[in-house]
Amino acid sequence: MPHMSSSAQCCETKECYRKFSSTYNYSISIKSPFRLIDVQPDSCGCRGFNLHCDDELGLLLELPYAGNFTVEYISYHLRETRVFDPNECLPQKLLTLNLTATPFGGTQFANYQVYNCSGFDHPIDYLYEEKIDCLSGSDYTVISERRSFPTITDTNCSFLKQVSVPTDYVFSYLSTYSSIYLTWDDHDCVSCGK
Template sequence: MVYSFKVISSTSLFLIMISCVNIEASQNLCSNTVCSLNEPVIRFPFRIQNRQSKSCGYPGFDISCGSSNETILELPFSGKFVVQAIDYARQEIWMNDQKNCLADRILSLNLSGSPFHGLYHQSFMLFNCSPFDHRKYGLNPIACLSGYTYAVFALSSSRAVYALQNGNSSCNFIRLVYVPVNWPLYQQILSWDFSEDLRLTWEEPRCGKCELRGGRCAAVKTNSSEVVCSNVPHQGFPRSALYAITTAAGVPAVILLLALLCFICGRVRRRLGGLPESDSTVNTVPVVTVAGLDGATIESYPKIVLGESRRLPKPDDNTCSICLCEYKPQETLKTIPECKHCFHSDCIEEWLRLRATCPLCRNSPERLPPAGS
């Protein structure tokens, strides 16, 4: 049997090596940056315009620095917002209004044309009322929309409307609005003053797992939707080195090299007793994958972001039964719809990938029907 291998000239190999060096150099230009001290760190998928090249960011994630060096994100149909914080691992961003009236901005918020969306949405009834002792009824007016002779309230339930009517005030219904909130509907807020930061998330690019593993995402090329996770500790050969080997040695040699690397990694993982990555293309433990829930079902479960009060649908749910750690403010929890039990989002996702049962009641959650069924 005769094998034919593609032979490249020394000049071509030199050009390949130079291109690999250029790739590494361009990645170094996309280092972390900030608009000013104490401002959020900006890195992929975000980039600061006129300070970093387009290859350093992802379409729709352009950042600018304001006149006071504040971090600004402009939404296509809602204008500019001040960025307060960015959680790259959870893919969440906190924003507020430059003029300190977030309520006015939220009431006309339009996220279409942007990669961002709310964690949850809830409907609110707006009322304009004459002054009364609203604190007696647990109601909070929207300060920046209210005046000396009137107060504006955003109510989320009929119970809140009843409390407002009992205040013996003259109220006029303005309109019904649908706004993003940090909590699901069963939080039962009486009224909301819109004083908290606007918290949004994004789905693409999916760099959360890369960030959790200590890596950094980067675009394959400018304006490309394809991203690569790099700089992960103990990740093995750099992408540029594998590219050079692939081009120079040909496909057969690379297949042999990858097989050898997979064999070595498998031996090391078995020796260390580690589990395989959940997104691995080679499923080394097929029984585990079959026993757990699929990714689509797990992603469909509602998330809860804890506030300072750490209120949950069930008062006794104050500790994650998987990691045995008490919940803290600003942590993201996930709820199993059938039994309403809450857990840390990362904990329950890993659990459900391995076991299709609730850790507390052992009930089996329902799977989503296959796509197209």
């Protein structure tokens, strides 16, 4: 169960603890430009950097359209955070992720084309394509293609979206990503006592 440290000073670093066993054995420090919602005042963080310390999921970052991501770590020196999908289907969140409305970006991006194939008679070219199990159902298959532009012309397949994955490492297949790396520019928006 996560536990938050307390402090009388509004912009002091806070901790979000995640319990993996009978003791608290994992924590993430939260400081500017991030802030903990309902723990620190708005003036202790920058817009778009709000975090929540959840009892079961740990530290959460909500991104527009894509929902909550669990924060694995924050590197303030590198201005980088690594986040993952608490529901373990990252491709689903990536279909709706739009970083333009956030302060976050990436150092590099891997691009994938995503298709929905009904009945799925389309033969998979395993060099470039894969089935995404967590998005597929009994009567349709969702596949991704790691080419820079759509090439599947099967009439049973409809193009859904191009997905850009912010990452430090480029993997062969979309479903092999368990997390994404987000970066941010330097922010100096914190002024306690506002």
